[in-house]
Amino acid sequence: xxxxxxxxxxxxxxxxxxxxxxxxxxxxxxxxxxxxxxxxxxxxxxxxxxxxxxxxxxxxxxxxxxxxxxxxxxxxxxxxxxxxxxxxxxxxxxxxxxxxxxxxxxxxxxxxxxxxxxxxxxxxxxxxxxxxxxxxxxxxxxxxxxxxxxxxxxxxxxxxxxxxxxxxxxxxxxxxxxxxxxxxx
Numbered sequence: 082x083x084x085x086x087x088x089x090x091x092x093x094x095x096x097x098x099x100x101x102x103x104x105x106x107x108x109x110x111x112x113x114x115x116x117x118x119x120x121x122x123x124x125x126x127x128x129x130x131x132x133x134x135x136x137x138x139x140x141x142x143x144x145x146x147x148x149x150x151x152x153x154x155x156x157x158x159x160x161x162x163x164x165x166x167x168x169x170x171x172x173x174x175x176x177x178x179x180x181x182x183x184x185x186x187x188x189x190x191x192x193x194x195x196x197x198x199x200x201x202x203x204x205x206x207x208x209x210x211x212x213x214x215x216x217x218x219x220x221x222x223x224x225x226x227x228x229x230x231x232x233x234x235x236x237x238x239x240x241x242x243x244x245x246x247x248x249x250x251x252x253x254x255x256x257x258x259x260x261x262x263x264x265x266x
Contacts, residue, residue, distance in 0.1 A: 090179035091187025095208040095238035104141025175255035176203040
């Protein structure tokens, strides 16, 4: 049996890094070099070393056990690519919204997408940049207006075990809160 999950979030939050760290296959990415055209659209002031960005999706796979394989689809984070989201989430059993606490505002739209549509169970994963978080999970919940039942966990996107805990949390939550599947879009 296979399942599809979506990894969403703002620009530079760690979506591609999460897919890379947990995928058992070399992940398929659509990373492109950031050009002058991104100036004014992509704020990399907090991540000045970031030179690439996802322009379509990331794809990875992880085998949970002999009976379950999970396919991960990472979304691009910028608003100009959101037209793809409905197609990327179609058929997903759940989603992870990766949040960079240094730039909470970049996560508003991703959280709003899943809060508003209510078609796909999601969790919020706070990526620990430089080993710490700027806010508590409850402060993030309040700032992003995340429903009380949605799990919020912290993790390090670079660490396979930490990323695996995110995926396990999502699967448990999706199984417990299986929402009626409706077509997206």
